[in-house]
Amino acid sequence: MHTSIATVSLSGSLTEKLTAAARAGFDGVEIFENDLLASPLTPEEIRARCADLGLSIDLYQPMRDIEAVPQEVFSRNLRRARHKFELMERLGADTVLVCSSVSPLALDDDALATEQLAQLADLAQESGIRVAYEALAWGRHVNRYDHAWRIVEAAGHPALGTCLDSFHILSRGSDLRGIEDIPGEKIFFLQLADAPLPAMDVLQWSRHHRCFPGQGGFDVAGLLRHVLAAGYRGPLSLEVFNDVFRQADAGSTAVDAHRSLLLLQEAVGAVQLPPPVVPTGVAFAELLTPDAEPVTALLTALGFTRAARHRGKPVDLWQRGEARILVNTAATDRRDGTRLAAIGLASPDPAAAARRAEALHAPVLPRRRAPEDAPLDAVAAPDGTELFFVATADSGESRLADWRGDFADLPDAPAPSAGTRIDHLALTQPWHHFDEATLFHRSVLGLDAQDSVDLADPYGLRRSRAVANHDGSVRIALTVGAAPADETLHAAHLALATDDVVAAARAFRAAGGRLLPVPANYYDDLAARFTFAEGELETYRELGILYDQDAGGAFRHCYTETIGHVFFELVQRDPGHQGYGAANAPVRLAAQHTGRLPR
Ligand SMILES: O=C(O)c1ccc(O)c(O)c1
């Protein structure tokens, strides 16, 4: 289908917006009036620019407060409209959006609205222009799509149709079945946006919190099915007012936007993408470091042993049970510090997983990083983390050129001590990538998302959302926060599963590891909230173990010190517990700050 995006959805100058939209693969744009007013380009130049970029101008928007007003006001409105229609002829745009009036002068009089919109349509028709009338959710008298349609229908004018906007319709909780009563050719335009569900004043909600379909809580695909069933064959256009996207890089927002439209079309059966291949485990996590010593000391204290060495690169494989960590010492700039650079996801069909990722605009990384390496399918996540899709035992013979073959076992390696695997990975996203990151992990990797939670950090609020596969063998917590200079805020962490966190914490300490100290006040509060066995709480207090529980059981966890941008967590998760210790995050974050700041 023809895809389009409103310039209001992207940041930057009009030129930047158009370029980003075209590069991301959109076919057309809606030009938002303010973007044109603020542009140094003439309408003719904008038209030429769009043509050069292969973009059609699908809509000029918005015209406001036109209809159901006293006659003298309407005369002035028609004068204004005449100017706009001339402008649209210069632009080469043939559809104009008229929002339902919010003016205090507007009268609650459908007959008057009908008559004035018909007059406007007469004038538009002289310039070959069509008028698409849209009910704003906060319109003074017309604020539901079926009401706007009744007015359009009554006018019976060939140049007057309606514009449906998923935000206005879904935010009002309208009955969607009525959409199919509108003849498809009278739906002149369709604007798509999603939004998070906790409702607020609808105007603030619309102007600041819209997001791309799939990123919020609306059933935009359900709405689209009704619109298509009505016979609509026009563009699918994203109109997203969002404070974050207005500041973010237009190029990546446009790619994210286009991905969301691909997914929406997939959901309604309008395009076929390679299906998701859900990962079945975390094969490895790769740390990139300019200084291996503190990293290997930490891994050793955590019970890992160096099991193998890469045949051609400075990369060691450290292993404990099922947890495998690659330590790559190729980083040269010490100021960059240690960071989590890559994740190996066990995949039943790595090539198919990479094909889906590529179809959804994930940058595909070279299959061989060096001539002697086994070919691996890999893509970059929005935050730059490299995701490797690696074969598992069930991937079939042809795929057994496994990453593990690039590593030579160390002859004197002690047998890896049993008993751990990666419980979850926690990745910190750049502030403007949060919605994009969750949609990416859900749609590209086929993971399910939990609700997002807010975490209070002493220096700002963070938002976190976990994605996981069905059996919880892949769990990734995505977090974003305000970003003061403290690098703890950008740290990723690796949580290791244990069935006895007390024993694991003691062993770590006995091996010289340092656990994050937790304030006494926290344990006084735990005592008030939960009942513990004799001595249990004292043990937690001594070791810095945090505790949470939900209907599925308990979650006990503690943290190591941070090295560069990475730290570890030891986790004892009851089988039914689905959380990640969010309730304890404020205490943990404060303790991490305390550890770095002068007291
Ligand atoms: O918030 C607004 O003013 C506004 C303008 C144009 C639209 O299409 C819309 O949905 C909202």
Ligand SMILES: [Mg+2]
């Ligand atoms: Mg709209």
